[in-house]
Amino acid sequence: MTEIMDSPGETMLPYLAHLGEKGIGPNISRVIPGMRYVYFKMAKGPRLGELFVKDLNTELLIKVFESLGYKVGYISKYGIIHGHLHDYNVVVEGEDPILIDWRMSSLAPMSYEDPKSNLSFWMTTNSQFLLKKTKESLDEIEMGKIYPELETTYSKRFKEEFESPLEVSHETIDRNAASRWGIF
Numbered sequence: 748m749t750e751i752m753d754s755p756g757e758t759m760l761p762y763l764a765h766l767g768e769k770g771i772g773p774n775i776s777r778v779i780p781g782m783r784y785v786y787f788k789m790a791k792g793p794r795l796g797e798l799f800v801k802d803l804n805t806e807l808l809i810k811v812f813e814s815l816g817y818k819v820g821y822i823s824k825y826g827i828i829h830g831h832l833h834d835y836n837v838v839v840e841g842e843d844p845i846l847i848d849w850r851m852s853s854l855a856p857m858s859y860e861d862p863k864s865n866l867s868f869w870m871t872t873n874s875q876f877l878l879k880k881t882k883e884s885l886d887e888i889e890m891g892k893i894y895p896e897l898e899t900t901y902s903k904r905f906k907e908e909f910e911s912p913l914e915v916s917h918e919t920i921d922r923n924a925a926s927r928w929g930i931f
């Protein structure tokens with residue numbers, strides 16, 4: 748197993764452990780005591796940005812963007828800001844996009860009173876850069892015509908996931924990280 752080190756903020760570690768278990772981010776392989784460093788199992792595959800080439804596989808891209816919509820919607824409903832989500836911070840394992848590079852990530856306080864009113868904030872915060880880079884890359888290779896379908900698929904899945912109830916509570920995420928990794 749190849750590992751890669753990262754140094755996200757300490758408050759992120761329980762969430763990153765959870766996202767690894769869900770296959771949304773890379774799996775954690777070890778946490779260094781003191782919690783400044785964490786090692787991830789390396790996700791294997793091309794970066795999403797590398798798929799934007801002349802003979803790109805449109806079907807694969809649609810699947811990837813549907814899955815991305817789900818994954819980014821999932822992190823958003825927990826109040827997780829990736830901080831630097833673009834096409835080269837996504838590794839595509841087969842058809843499965845793994846969100847990597849959590850060095851800029853942070854946690855925003857979430858109000859669950861009216862989650863629907865937060866949708867556009869979270870859509871912008873976690874998706875704007877990714878979608879903009881995607882559109883630019885597709886325009887560059889004269890494939891801009893497929894962008895609207897990618898964006899629609901992504902946004903629909905994002906909204907569905909964002910508005911669905913939390914699967915596990917924040918407290919459970921902390922507790923699981925404490926028992927598995929000794930953090931929190």
Ligand SMILES: Nc1ncnc2c1ncn2[C@@H]1O[C@H](COP(=O)(O)OP(=O)(O)O)[C@@H](O)[C@H]1O
Binds near residue numbers: 752847
């Ligand atoms: N294949 C991978 N699987 C899991 N995490 C990765 C992978 N590649 C990079 N990372 C994580 O992302 C961080 C930044 O790496 P990368 O995005 O490749 O470089 P940069 O953004 O500095 O150009 C690394 O410190 C590592 O934690």
Ligand SMILES: [Mg+2]
Binds near residue numbers: 835836848
């Ligand atoms: Mg990066």
